[in-house]
Amino acid sequence: MNIVSYRPSPDELSYTFGGRAPVGKVRPGTIIELSTEDCFGGRVRSVDDLPSQVCEFPYLNPVTGPFHVEGAEPGDTIALHFVEIVPARDWAMSTTFPHFGALTTTHTTAMLHPPLEERVWRYDIDLARNVAVYHARNSDFTVELPLDPMHGTVGVAPAANEVRMTITPDAHGGNMDTPELRAGVTVYLGVNVEGGLFSIGDGHARQGHGEVCGTAVEAAMNTVVAVELIKGVATPWPRMEDDLHLMSTGSARPLEDAYRISQHDLVTWSASLTGLDELDAYQLISQAGEAPVGNVCDTNYTMVAKVAKSVLKGPGVYESAHERLRALSAEYLSGR
């Protein structure tokens, strides 16, 4: 088994997809043990650390990477299987941020209101009990929420020579902020440049649907990913697979366009997998499909379209990459 470890120092972190030389090369079949910083770069540590004061634009939402996948060329697909996503500290942070979030005026939904109060919340992370503990700031209300660790940001270098801030989700992936991106899931990313150049960041100890205030329970993570490459198979928008489901994503504004992209991809993908014509697949997904909300706060919004594989009679996808990565993951975990 080929295992590599990579724990970047702060100055090795990236703030864009594209525009940067790889931090390393990996062969398909590799397992990478890596660490990621939280979206604040670890600078928000107490409720007195206001992000607008301790963070510096555009050095937000750092990602670990990019990694060059050997042999990856435009038109191929990289498969990343999340073996493990574990919060790295016994605390995690969340905040409001001026002009960011779904229930506030923003730079694009521009209004004459002053920004909402900038406020910071510090969560206790208890891995043993699998909970994050919320503490209200203006009362003694406290409640435990189950951990559900995930990565908000994963993607590759964009097409058309673009370089995008990590904060933006689009066809290359990026800051999709979907709770579906948890351990046990394989994400498929279409390759736009030689090596693909994937990066991972923005760990969340857990997240509500839509990340309505703009931030989740933001946590540095120790993460293990297994990497595969599917040659000659293109992927138009990031897709995901777990043991029971297939998923398509879409990131755009307005939110109905994110919904349309993701459902359109799931409908046409399902048609190709089952031999149904597009209208028959449209009907089937209309009754059997789910639509988990990703984010409704970033520069593009993200929706996921999801269907049980059993509904599609368990078709093989991506040359069984998920099954192979599952096996690799099991081997890795048992060998530890």
Add this chain to the structure above:
Amino acid sequence: MNIVSYRPSPDELSYTFGGRAPVGKVRPGTIIELSTEDCFGGRVRSVDDLPSQVCEFPYLNPVTGPFHVEGAEPGDTIALHFVEIVPARDWAMSTTFPHFGALTTTHTTAMLHPPLEERVWRYDIDLARNVAVYHARNSDFTVELPLDPMHGTVGVAPAANEVRMTITPDAHGGNMDTPELRAGVTVYLGVNVEGGLFSIGDGHARQGHGEVCGTAVEAAMNTVVAVELIKGVATPWPRMEDDLHLMSTGSARPLEDAYRISQHDLVTWSASLTGLDELDAYQLISQAGEAPVGNVCDTNYTMVAKVAKSVLKGPGVYESAHERLRALSAEYLSGR
């Protein structure tokens, strides 16, 4: 126990919220056994019945009602608890419809494409095995999907003397098309006119998230609802409650506004229930809230914001109407 039965003949059905005299008066505490027609008025019965040919605009999406609730006045809230929703036939229908649905040009998302093909699917409904059976039209693909009966349309007479087609969801309820509206759920509707004048229709044997093709597994239903009235408590947008969750809804375009309305209502409602200030509640819902998609195909789109009562420490809401209606429901069901 006060039980009334109402099985309307076709000419007693309604096609609007508001604008019509009540079909009956009920006292709070009443259980109503009623029947509803499907959204096609029962006219689409085989795959050869194209809705554009057998249905006549605006006589679509009929509802049963309106019912006058004795004592209901503007500023009050009507609580409707769905005791039972049972498909009335051993078949149900779904269709595409010209210029209707999320992945097609519509009358508002107007484009130069000709409409998609109008096609009809007939599902077998097997109550004993609890499944709806999908049959592809252009292949022999068939699959069983679990039943999850619900009502797409429930609402009261609108404010401001308006009369709205049943197809439209808005602050008065209407065609929200959320799968959350199943048996065991209590829906809260703000009263705008004397008696409230609620109606119910558009049963779905099941539905995917967003009802992407524009129709669900459309079924006539035999439904039992228990009615309560909460005096002096206003409800800005329809809310729902089940044994474990509180839910707010929003219906608007673009879809992010439906999300905003529902999340804003859940945040401010949660604040009032817990004593949290708005920003602390915003944070808590951001990490613990869900956002099930209702419809992304009607004249307004619908989103639901949902949180476990346990996260809010199980606050009492609406004078425990849900608990009382649950008890009434249990008494009714055991007495049958």
Add this chain to the structure above:
Amino acid sequence: MNIVSYRPSPDELSYTFGGRAPVGKVRPGTIIELSTEDCFGGRVRSVDDLPSQVCEFPYLNPVTGPFHVEGAEPGDTIALHFVEIVPARDWAMSTTFPHFGALTTTHTTAMLHPPLEERVWRYDIDLARNVAVYHARNSDFTVELPLDPMHGTVGVAPAANEVRMTITPDAHGGNMDTPELRAGVTVYLGVNVEGGLFSIGDGHARQGHGEVCGTAVEAAMNTVVAVELIKGVATPWPRMEDDLHLMSTGSARPLEDAYRISQHDLVTWSASLTGLDELDAYQLISQAGEAPVGNVCDTNYTMVAKVAKSVLKGPGVYESAHERLRALSAEYLSGR
């Protein structure tokens, strides 16, 4: 010449399209001299009259009418030519209004901000000099703006037995708030019910594009309209014509859908008038068309699509209703 006068008392005003008996019947070819109140019902008269205090929901945006046009049946079109629109007082009012306008959180674009300050501005109206005088509230800045009187609200009873608040623009017309609706313009409205039942209100001494703060220079008006009926010609969305241009409107959210509706109607209408196929008309409008913004603050947004008749080789439209109404208007004005 058939001339009727109608100056409603306050309790004769209407607050909906549909849902009300006509205030009078007129024959096609009639000239109506009528008066309209401002959108505040005349209750905001000084800068100390806050609309949230002196006005009562839903008694906002009153219209004069409805008028029954003899012989008008569903499938016909009513043509209303604006002969004259003259501010009735030497003052007019504008205000912000809590949760209303384009640069503020609203009931649908729901956010956690408190409302913007409610503030009132009183304009001097000088008909002789043709100006409205703006006075800042928090400085001595003052400036004269040219009068450009128009009606924000004109429409007929909606289809499908609906009744809509006058604040809402849709396919029946309503609160489109487009500065294009000035004297010299003919508006075409598709008839949905016997008699059509048109109403007119919401005069603006002038208005910026989009009515960004939510209100214009709101003025009671003395208005003269000439009425025609075009039998057997349907109109899907309100259209307008002046001596040089044809115009289509669309009202919807998001704003691109209002744009799409209006441009789609102008493209397909132009095709039918010129014999161009749809794609050739699409191309021509793409280079020669204008897109004046109506409102970006109401419950639906409004866009206008506009093209010079000369570009289309001066086609005859609506059986030359505009030309006939122009002649009638000239006869009326010369006879005064």
Add this chain to the structure above:
Amino acid sequence: MNIVSYRPSPDELSYTFGGRAPVGKVRPGTIIELSTEDCFGGRVRSVDDLPSQVCEFPYLNPVTGPFHVEGAEPGDTIALHFVEIVPARDWAMSTTFPHFGALTTTHTTAMLHPPLEERVWRYDIDLARNVAVYHARNSDFTVELPLDPMHGTVGVAPAANEVRMTITPDAHGGNMDTPELRAGVTVYLGVNVEGGLFSIGDGHARQGHGEVCGTAVEAAMNTVVAVELIKGVATPWPRMEDDLHLMSTGSARPLEDAYRISQHDLVTWSASLTGLDELDAYQLISQAGEAPVGNVCDTNYTMVAKVAKSVLKGPGVYESAHERLRALSAEYLSGR
């Protein structure tokens, strides 16, 4: 007078903002005579040249540049005055393009329709008579439209180390596609990187509002721009000035957000220029402002907010850069 000429060969053209070394350095006060290719790179020359066949993604919408402005640093503003924009050929092209335009399904407004027909129109450009001649493809309809030459694309290197396709408009400028960007206009662009790195392209012999089919009358141009630098003055979104007006732009989706950004900028800018408080400025722009539509077809939509300087009492802006550039332009033109 410092005059430089630059006529790039095809392989010197750029396809991004950012990500490329400058083609030259210019001092503030320089006049640049430059040529630009059309959005097809000149490859569409007859009605048989379908862009999907003769053009290669992402080599679309080439721009001339980038130019490094000496002394320009982040926080400064570059002023570009368009002295002259002259179509370079006696023909220009327009096309539909699969999945591009306002009245068609696109990659983000994803639907199940096949693309509209791809069709090409060739316009005759007659500089002497100042017209572009439209020829229908499927009939012998032809019409002359007045020339109104403009540049669809102008911008600088983006902030945050981003590199963006030239097709995308955003805060750095880019493909705004507004007809307001004609000769006589000064555009102000906020500097994000050393030298600013501005580029210009996408000439249109004329354009309708919104560029509804996705392309304008696309023309190679001979263009003269005069360059100035305003030190220490930041510009959040591109602004424009002509002899009579000030203009702000916004580019976003949905279209109301483009409207909000542009109106918000014009309101707050007007407040700072006049001493009005924000609410008084909001009121004044609400009555006196215009809102010319830019594009409703690109990856972001663009709106312009516009007000006559006289309404604001003719305030000085950007240290009178427009007046100085006007004088320089006059001197240049008279010296030719």
